[in-house]
Every structure is written in structure tokens, then in C-alpha cells.
Amino acid sequence: MSTTIPGMRGQAFSLSSVLVLPFRILMGLLNAPMSAVQRRFGIGGVGAVFLAPNMLIFSIFVLIPVAINAAYSLTGGTAIFFDGRYFAGLDQYRTLLSCNDYTTPSTCLQDAFWQSVHNTAFFVIVQVTVLVLASLGTALVLNREMRARGFWRSVFFFPVLLSPVVVGLIWKWILQRDGLLNALLLNFGFERTLWLAERNWAMFWAVFVSVWAHLGFYALILLAGLQAIPRDLYEAAMMDGTGRLRTFWRITLPLLWPNLLVVIILALIRAVQVFDEAFVLTGGGPGTSTMFMTQYIYETGFAHVLRNLGLASAASILMGVVLVGLTALQLVVSNRRARKEAA
Amino acid sequence: MKGLKSLTCGALVLALSAAAAQAATEVRIMWYSDGNEGEVLQDLVKRFEAQNPEIKVVVDNVAFGVVKEQLPVQLEAGRGPDIVRVVELKSPAKHWLDLRPYLKDAATFEKSFSNTLDWMREDGSNALPGFMTQLTITGPLVNTTLFEQASVPVPGEKATWDEWAAAAKKVADSQKIPIALAFDRSGHRFMGPAISMGAKIIGSDGKPAVVDDGFKAMAQRIADWHKNGIMPREIWGGVAGTTYKGANDEFVNGQVAVYFSGSWQVAQFSQKIKDNFDWSAVPEPCGPAACTGMPGGAGLVAVKYTTHPQEVARVMEYLASEPVVREFSERTLFLPAHQGVAAKGVDFKTSDPNVKKSLGIFLKATQTADPLALKMQSYRWSGPIYAAVVSRLGQVVAGEAQLSDAYARIEDDIKQKVSEASR
8 A cells, every 4th residue: 555645755665664664663672671581591581581471471360369269168167368277288178078979969078069069060061062053053044045044143152242141130130920921921821820939940051042142152152164165075965965964064064073082072161160141040049059169169168157168169169170170171172173184 | 819819718718629529538438229219328428528517428329239248258358338338237247346435325325226136236235337328027918909909808907828828819819810829939937937936047056957846837838839730930940049039020910818028128118019909918818826927127237347437337326326227217118227216116208008008017016026037147156047948849830849848958058058168
């Protein structure tokens, strides 16, 4: 682009050179310190220097709190600061992990913790399965030529923009005793159902609302993947007379797999951390049937009159181990995939 | 020349007043509101500032959650506001300032609030850390219109819990309303009825001894009332752990015959129900041992870490004075904790007859509360007891546990808490 700036006589300034000028000045200023850094740390060390500010912030807000949390899990007492707490060793972990039968929460010393572990495991398996299938189905539909495609895409994406608390409240208004759903049912002559006070219904709605709220995000990732698949592959399949289902299995699914994998892992990590929408919607009830691990940690550490920060920290460390496992799985799978593709 | 003189004088006055304003000592109050009490406090504070220009009072209005969750951390760190309004008064007592040396008339202050001072000071201490801004008491609120329409007489004084449950059921059946009897999901709410049934709660060694026959008698009733549809499952069984749940909306919508909650509901019910139906507080239902609600309330306490205790004491003494407490109670529709004000009666500023009647009944209930109910307010282990009771009975109501299991778990939960806190 070489637009001549009006009013500049005798000099032919282009717009691009004007825009680049400040950048050049900045780079000129940085030149001396960068050379000094390079001389001091070598070329390899420059990367570390650039990384340092980020690592500093990451350490302050993530690494150090995690370390403090781990330290708290080895202490007991009700004081908030370390100086008022006693060293408990692994007692908090023992308290959490002492069970006669791990499949029956009532046989565990911390039965509420194990109930929350069971609920979380159930939620993760069901919610992730439903979420991935629903996101895939939605992405496939939204990828087709249809009228007002942009509008439909935004409809599915809209819940993602809402705060989880708002999502929980909206659905609570719909599902409570005098909510919208019961009003509709009564209007059509059906019985009133306590959607949030029946064990199975409460879990169903916890899963449903979570899927409703997050589907748009995952569908968007899959939609991007679908649009990256070359059209000519489908045209070739069509010319060969391949059926729709076979095209899906043989072309779409294999080529979409990297995106699908990202979706599965992200959904898994998010499902393990389930808290906000479910807490607002069901409060963990009825009984403890939708109480998840994060709620147990919150209740133990903050909601009880005498805070048990040691036990809450130990529970969060155990949950962290699960999350680290899932993240490691994601890394292994993506690395393997990358290596395969490179080969 | 005259103009120049006036200008100079004006500038001098302005400068002096600015200097005076700068010199004013700032006292910060951390305050949360349930109703209009924040606005009333602002009015009262303005008057104080007019009388005491050397003290500036800043009221930081915050959510109740901030006081509940953030204040303890600030206090543990040796910081915090100068004065704070709190519900949880006993367990952080070591952080409260003893105003006694700074008060002009400590004896009057002590005499005015002597019934409730133990709620906010460490056991055995005679400190004067603050005063209760209002008293509350748990008790039943009745939709009297529904009772009238059902031609069921409202049970009178000394009526038993069983009589109340039966009457509520009759009304609900007759009027086709979904909830006969609702209880707030709260261990504190449960404890008054349990004491009525004879629960002793505190063992001879001062440690919690919760599950006895009296306790079981009330727990059994709660379970039975849920089984036979007198109480709605979604309140006690609807959420997990210690989560609070009330039936305010249902009562306001005319779907509850009897709602066991407390005096703090009166102001908001008056605003929301208007003249849709008549309602009223009623005398506490009885068990074989007592007819009692659980007293409580919010207190205004001075924080030990203030850098100007003298000024804090002056603000506290003003807010705790008889005329100020009277005005605060009359305008906020709260029951006064000031014994002088309570004894002379309060002319609550309302045109709603339901409010006048209800507050009168609740005020009487505060004066006839069982000694154990009063003691529970200053008992160190009340919090863990309430938490264990509500979470375990909630599981029974939801069908997750049998009562016998719940009893064992309640004992275990409390033991764990006591042992953790005692080390």
C-alpha cells in the first residue's frame, strides 16, 4: 500500500511506512537491552527471559497457592493461618480415604466425600457422553446448508455467554414446584412433579442443564473441524455412490477425530469440576444426590461454622490429582497424534 | 476593600473547615442489611456526625456473605473494620474490643444489654464488646385467612406440636394448598422444638451430648411429617449439607398454612403480602418440656484492631443509647435487645395490623424463651451441632438414611468437629 499523504510536498510517504515507523523505533530501543540479554544468557536463554514475567505471575496466582493448599492439607485445626494450626501429617488424607467399602459411601468415615465422588463419577460419565454426542449432532446439523444458518448457530451458542449462576437460576425458575414446567404440565392436565426434589430427576436436570449451557462451545469447536474437511472428499464419495452413514464413518469421523478428542478431554476436565450451575440449581440435593466434589470442598472449607480447611485442602488435592491425570491423558493422546501425523 | 476583607474571611473559614474535616477521625462500620435498617442507620449516623464533627462515620454496606466469609480472614490477619454487624458473635469473640475502659457510662451500657452480652464475649469474660442491634426469635407464622376459610381454629397458647401439625394438615387438605407445615432448613430452627420436647444438648461435662430422647422425639416428628405429606420434601430434603432453605415465597404466595421461621420475616412479609391475606405470628408450640423458640439476632461489635478505640466507643455508646435503639427498632420493625426499650414497649411504625400483632407475640416469646435456648446462643459448639443436625436430618428426609444412622452420624460429625477445634 503506498498512499501518498496529502499536504506532504516533496516527500513520498506511504501509509505502511508511517505505521511501521513506531515499531522500528521500539525495536531500535530494545536492541541494546536484547543484545545485553543475549550476551549474558546466550541465545537459548532469551526464551527463558521472555517467559520469566509470565512464569512469575503464574507462580503467584497458581503455583504458590497450590503449594499452600498442599501444605494446608497436612495441617489441622480451625485457625485460618498456619501459626494457629497443628501439623497433622497425612491424617486428613486418612480421614478421607478410610472406608470399609469404597463403593458404599455410608461405610466411609467421610461419607459425604465419597458420596460426592460417586456423584461426580456418574455425572462425568453421563454428562460427557451426552455432551459430546449432542455437540457432534448439533455441529453436523449446523454445518449443512440451511436457511438462517448464522441465526441457528448463534441460538446454540447463546447459553455459553450466560454466567453459570444465571443458567442455574433460569432453570430453577422453570423447574421449581411453581415453576414454568409444572405450570405447563398442570395446564395440560398432568400431575405436578417435584423435578428438583426427586433423586433421579434432579441428576437428570443437572446433566441436562450442564449440557444445554456448554453445548454451543463444543459444537463450535467441532464445527470448525467439520469446515476444515476438504469438500472434494465428499464429492468423490458421492460420485462413488457412498451412503451417508458410511461417509460419516469413513470420512467425517476420522478427519474430525483431533477436534473430537479435544472436545472429549476439555469436557472431561470441566465435568470433574462441576459446581456452579448444579449448586444453584439443586443445592446438592435432594439429600446428597447431586452433591459433587467441589461442593464438598466448599462446604467443608467455607460453609461450615468451624472451617475444616485441612480436610477441604486434602480433598482438593485428591481432585487435583484426577485433573492432572486427565490433562496428562490429553497431552499423551495429542502428542501421539502429532507424531503419527508427522510420520 | 470591604469586599476583599469578606473574601479573605470566607477563604479563611473554608480553609479552617476543610482542615477540621481533614482532622476528623474516621470510624468505619461494616454493615449488611436484611431490610431497611441500612437506611435507618445512615440517618442516625448523620445526626451523630452533626453532634460530633470531629468524628466521621463511614458505613460500608456489604452483602451478608462478605461478613460471613471474608470478615473471619480479615480478623485472623489482625485487620478489619472498626465496627461490624455480625450474626456469628461468639466464636470470633477474641477479636472484639472491650469497650469498657472507653465508655462514658459503662454501667448503663452493661445494664441495658446484660441478657445478651454473653453471646458476644469469651466465656468468663466481663468485656463489653458491643450490643445486639436486634433480637430475633424463631416461631410459627400462620396464614390466618386459610385457617378461617377452612373453619379450623388457630391453636392457642400451650398447644402442642402434634396439635399444630394436625391443624395445619386439616387446613391444607381443606384449602387444597400444597404445604401444611414448613420449617426453615436450619439446625437453629430445629433446636427450639427439640428443646420443647426435652432435648438437653449439652452434657454434664459441658461437651455436646445431642442425641437423647427429647432430640429423638422431634427428629422422629420431622421424619414422620415428611412421610405423611405434612411437610414438603423440597425444603429439608431438597438441598445438601448445611445449605439454608426457607419457604418465604411459598408463604407469601398463600401456599403454606403454618411456617416455622422467625421474627425477622415480619417486615418483609408485610411488604410482600400487603392485604392479600391475613397472617400472624402465634405463640410457640409446646412439647412436654417447654414452649420455646430460639433467640438470636445480629450484634454490632467493635473490632480489637481499631486504631482509635475512643472514637469507636463514642459511636457505639450513641448507637446503643435508649432513644437511638428505640427509633431504630420502631423504624426497622426489629425487636429491641435494649432491656429498657423492651420494658417500656415499642411503637412500631407500621399501619399493618398483622405486623403489630406478630411483633407483640414475638416480643413476648423473647421474654419467655427457655434458659437452654438462651444458653445455646452463647454455647461454643452450637454451630457444629446445627450443621450436623441439618445435614443428617436432610438425608433422612431425602430417603438416603434411616433415623438411627442419622443419629450415629450426628454424634460422629460433632465429635470430629470438637476434636479438630480442641487440638
